[in-house]
Amino acid sequence: MYDIVIIGGGVIGCAIARELKRWRLKVALCERSDDVGAGASKANSAIVHPGHSAKPGTDMARLNVVGNQLYDQLCQELDITFQRCGSLTVAFDEDELPALESVYQDGLANGVPGMRLIDRDELLRREPNLNPEAVAALFAPTGGIVCPYELTVGLAENAAINGVDVFLNTKAVQVKRNASGWTVCTGQGDFDCAAVVNAAGLYADIFNNQVSTDTMRIIPRRGEYWMIDKSFDGAFRSTIFQLPGKMGKGVLVSPTVDGTIIVGPNAEDIDDRDDNTTTRAGLEYVYQAASRIWPALPRRALITNFAGNRAHLVRHDFVLGEAPGAPGFFNAAGIESPGLTAAPAIARELSAAIAEYLHASPNAEFQPCRPPVRRFRTMTMAERAAAIAENPAYGRIICRCEQVTEAEIRDCIRRPVGARSVDGVKRRTRAGMGRCQGGFCMPRVVAILSEELGVSPLQITKNGGNSIILTAKLEAVSREREAEA
Amino acid sequence: MNAIIPIDVLIIGGGPAGLAAALAAKAAGADDILILERENELGGILRQCIHTGFGLHIFKEELTGPEYAARYIAEVHAQGIPSQCDTMVIDITSDRLVTCVSAAHGLQRFQAGAIVLAMGCRERPRGALGIPGARSSGIYSAGTAQRFVNLDGYLPGRRVVILGSGDIGLIMARRLTFAGIKVEAVVELMPYSSGLKRNIVQCLDDFDIPLMLSHTVTAIHGKGRLTGVTISKVDADLSPIPGSERHIPCDTLLLSVGLIPENELSRNAGVDLDATTGGPVVDNRLQTSVPGIFACGNVLHVHDLVDHVSVEAAEAGRQAALAAVGRSLVAAESAVAVRAGDGVRGIVPQRINSETLTTTPVKLMFRPSSVRRNAVLVVEADGVPVHRVKKRILTPGEMVELSIKPDFFAAAKPVRELCIRCENS
Numbered sequence: 001m002y003d004i005v006i007i008g009g010g011v012i013g014c015a016i017a018r019e020l021k022r023w024r025l026k027v028a029l030c031e032r033s034d035d036v037g038a039g040a041s042k043a044n045s046a047i048v049h050p051g052h053s054a055k056p057g058t059d060m061a062r063l064n065v066v067g068n069q070l071y072d073q074l075c076q077e078l079d080i081t082f083q084r085c086g087s088l089t090v091a092f093d094e095d096e097l098p099a100l101e102s103v104y105q106d107g108l109a110n111g112v113p114g115m116r117l118i119d120r121d122e123l124l125r126r127e128p129n130l131n132p133e134a135v136a137a138l139f140a141p142t143g144g145i146v147c148p149y150e151l152t153v154g155l156a157e158n159a160a161i162n163g164v165d166v167f168l169n170t171k172a173v174q175v176k177r178n179a180s181g182w183t184v185c186t187g188q189g190d191f192d193c194a195a196v197v198n199a200a201g202l203y204a205d206i207f208n209n210q211v212s213t214d215t216m217r218i219i220p221r222r223g224e225y226w227m228i229d230k231s232f233d234g235a236f237r238s239t240i241f242q243l244p245g246k247m248g249k250g251v252l253v254s255p256t257v258d259g260t261i262i263v264g265p266n267a268e269d270i271d272d273r274d275d276n277t278t279t280r281a282g283l284e285y286v287y288q289a290a291s292r293i294w295p296a297l298p299r300r301a302l303i304t305n306f307a308g309n310r311a312h313l314v315r316h317d318f319v320l321g322e323a324p325g326a327p328g329f330f331n332a333a334g335i336e337s338p339g340l341t342a343a344p345a346i347a348r349e350l351s352a353a354i355a356e357y358l359h360a361s362p363n364a365e366f367q368p369c370r371p372p373v374r375r376f377r378t379m380t381m382a383e384r385a386a387a388i389a390e391n392p393a394y395g396r397i398i399c400r401c402e403q404v405t406e407a408e409i410r411d412c413i414r415r416p417v418g419a420r421s422v423d424g425v426k427r428r429t430r431a432g433m434g435r436c437q438g439g440f441c442m443p444r445v446v447a448i449l450s451e452e453l454g455v456s457p458l459q460i461t462k463n464g465g466n467s468i469i470l471t472a473k474l475e476a477v478s479r480e481r482e483a484e485a
Numbered sequence: 486m487n488a489i490i491p492i493d494v495l496i497i498g499g500g501p502a503g504l505a506a507a508l509a510a511k512a513a514g515a516d517d518i519l520i521l522e523r524e525n526e527l528g529g530i531l532r533q534c535i536h537t538g539f540g541l542h543i544f545k546e547e548l549t550g551p552e553y554a555a556r557y558i559a560e561v562h563a564q565g566i567p568s569q570c571d572t573m574v575i576d577i578t579s580d581r582l583v584t585c586v587s588a589a590h591g592l593q594r595f596q597a598g599a600i601v602l603a604m605g606c607r608e609r610p611r612g613a614l615g616i617p618g619a620r621s622s623g624i625y626s627a628g629t630a631q632r633f634v635n636l637d638g639y640l641p642g643r644r645v646v647i648l649g650s651g652d653i654g655l656i657m658a659r660r661l662t663f664a665g666i667k668v669e670a671v672v673e674l675m676p677y678s679s680g681l682k683r684n685i686v687q688c689l690d691d692f693d694i695p696l697m698l699s700h701t702v703t704a705i706h707g708k709g710r711l712t713g714v715t716i717s718k719v720d721a722d723l724s725p726i727p728g729s730e731r732h733i734p735c736d737t738l739l740l741s742v743g744l745i746p747e748n749e750l751s752r753n754a755g756v757d758l759d760a761t762t763g764g765p766v767v768d769n770r771l772q773t774s775v776p777g778i779f780a781c782g783n784v785l786h787v788h789d790l791v792d793h794v795s796v797e798a799a800e801a802g803r804q805a806a807l808a809a810v811g812r813s814l815v816a817a818e819s820a821v822a823v824r825a826g827d828g829v830r831g832i833v834p835q836r837i838n839s840e841t842l843t844t845t846p847v848k849l850m851f852r853p854s855s856v857r858r859n860a861v862l863v864v865e866a867d868g869v870p871v872h873r874v875k876k877r878i879l880t881p882g883e884m885v886e887l888s889i890k891p892d893f894f895a896a897a898k899p900v901r902e903l904c905i906r907c908e909n910s
Contacts, residue, residue: 276620277617277704280725283617305615396587435610439607470633471736473639473640474638474639
């Protein structure tokens with residue numbers, strides 16, 4: 001019996017799980033994938049928005065601005081890289097100036113601190129690679145960048161350290177009332193609890209509609225992205241937004257905390273919530289729309305592309321709190337952009353409401369920090385020498401492109417809510433994310449996973465389910481053929 | 486941190502290039518040589534190339550990759566040349582300070598008299614091609630699959646489509662067929678294969694594996710494991726032709742779509758790179774733009790045959806040894822620029838330093854930019870044709886070598902630019 005079962009291990013579910021442990025509560029988190037952050041949380045713009053683009057008066061606007069302010073402390077506690085690189089919303093012709101002014105006014109209404117309009121000269125001085133047709137921009141110094149899956153993993157790990165039971169490969173299918181509260185039925189058995197948190201992302205409507213009279217319909221809205229090679233690190237200092245308009249609505253160009261550049265997304269409503277395929281047309285549109293920001297956008301430097309689906313609601317605001325007609329069933333639904341930014345604020349607000357509902361007492365043992373993650377890549381030479389002296393596995397580089405060592409890979413598997421697949425290792429360490437995209441390191445990552453998890457390499461997957469990497473041992477097939485002959 | 490270790494010739498990479506360079510450096514009089522290798526054994530990519538076809542030029546016999554490597558490794562051991570495996574170089578500076586890490590020796594720093602870059606190349610990944618579709622498992626570069634099969638003993642799938650007809654892809658088509666795997670097709674974007682003719686015959690034709698020229702993969706299907714690919718015919722501009730789509734069910738897609746010289750370390754050292762070859766700009770001694778740093782093998786430009794790598798690397802090793810003992814650390818001041826004209830791509834070396842020429846001919850290596858029959862290669866000195874060579878067939882899949890006699894550069898009027906172009910006869 002749990003006090004709370006959280007459905008969904010995305011950034012929202014994990015942030016809520018961690019935040020709930022500030023109270024003396026027994027919390028379980030059910031995630032259908034083999035890893036946390038495997039849905040929308042791994043495939044988005046990786047932006048911490050300043051908060052000028054949400055409509056004043058909405059929860060989106062309020063929680064965006066509050067969430068943004070919580071980021072410094074949260075990332076420090078979890079040892080997550082966070083950079084306040086600032087953001088620029090750029091007008092590319094005079095016709096766009098009224099729209100720029102309106103974004104500025106919305107920002108003021110939402111309480112975004114430090115914004116100022118800057119002219120073309122200052123803009124091009126700040127961003128020399130920007131399309132010189134730009135006429136003016138809104139600079140927001142609180143804009144930032146973060147790695148969203150690193151954050152989600154950090155939140156989950158810290159939640160687990162604080163006693164949250166994280167159940168992976170555990171797909172919730174049905175939420176039902178029972179005599180004293182709720183039962184969450186999953187593929188791995190039923191969980192009884194006093195309260196449920198619906199953080200199911202693209203599937204949040206399904207659980208809400210099982211219990212509440214106020215139904216909703218999530219529309220999967222796909223966004224496609226390109227990643228640009230690290231050799232262009234520094235091409236842009238800040239995140240560059242375009243104004244909504246005829247071209248490139250929402251397509252941004254932004255540095256990432258890892259030194260790559262992200263370009264995207266488009267927006268296309270689709271039917272299949274799990275369909276994260278990229279399309280020729282979508283990718284070309286993103287490329288063209290981003291070229292408006294960055295005319296010299298280099299095609300040869302595109303290292304990969306991906307798509308993520310946003311959990312869009314027609315009402316276009318977050319749905320937070322107890323669902324009507326379902327006491328103890330708390331929604332965190334319709335979390336699309338700026339959901340990543342708002343996550344810490346959503347978690348704080350919702351967990352306070354749940355704690356009040358359950359009359360919970362504060363947990364004096366809450367540990368807000370997680371043990372730091374040592375990264376060879378960011379160590380000084382002296383630190384590297386010391387790390388190898390202490391643990392020789394820091395001297396064995398597995399991923400050449402991103403300089404990830406064997407020690408880091410083993411550590412990310414052994415940590416609470418550790419990696420269980422090649423993509424899990426990749427998201428935690430960046431092994432396989434560089435320009436060779438795992439060509440060299442993937443076989444070695446498979447071998448390490450197999451060793452650490454004590455299973456055959458044939459059981460290692462790319463990202464859980466049937467995404468196996470290898471299909472048979474060589475000699476097994478040879479024997480089969482001999483038998484046939 | 487450990488003290489800086491002085492060394493005469495430091496060789497980065499223990500594959501075919503590094504091994505041949507080390508032996509030649511030794512023969513040229515260098516005694517203090519070290520090979521640094523990131524894998525746990527010497528031999529480089531040859532370790533996983535268990536097919537035959539190596540050594541025809543150098544040893545006049547057909548060897549497997551490991552056999553070819555073993556001959557060099559045995560000689561390196563016989564000569565007492567030290568090597569350190571499981572060691573990854575993480576930085577090279579322009580004044581030849583090399584930093585590397587290993588589990589056994591921790592972080593080490595070497596001050597090298599001369600450096601030979603022999604890091605090889607890597608395969609172009611899916612992302613760089615921008616093939617849209619699902620992010621299924623079962624998509625590998627051909628060399629990764631080769632490693633899984635030949636070194637690790639595991640099969641990557643049961644039913645395979647290969648995109649790109651580079652040599653590794655062709656070799657893998659045959660290797661997987663031997664292992665009982667169905668290879669559905671090799672799909673090539675260009676109207677010609679980038680692989681060697683002999684590999685097309687021996688790896689595809691002999692096994693009735695179709696080579697689909699002017700086709701490409703336009704979509705990838707499969708949540709979780711790959712379930713199939715869509716292939717389309719392409720037009721003369723290499724754009725997919727709508728309506729020509731065809732679905733091929735498969736659980737594996739191998740990519741053999743090009744090799745990229747691995748020059749991240751070279752860039753750190755300030756070595757100028759050639760946008761066409763992807764490797765360093767070198768002179769006739771295979772010295773890069775940074776004095777004392779030499780390059781050879783696939784890190785310099787992608788070769789077709791390992792025998793050619795060995796020959797080139799031997800020259801780099803020899804020059805490095807001479808440089809290390811202080812004889813020729815001069816930058817190329819009075820260099821002749823070498824330029825690729827019409828129909829020619831990626832000439833190496835890019836500069837000829839006439840002051841350093843000896844009696845041996847200068848070897849120029851390059852690729853034709855398209856397939857041509859009955860073509861003529863024209864060498865021009867400052868715009869004046871000076872040399873013509875007839876070629877019955879030229880194809881981008883096979884590197885061309887032209888030798889120029891050194892006395893050509895000793896002529897009364899100094900040449901400023903040498904150009905090679907290709908014309909129809």
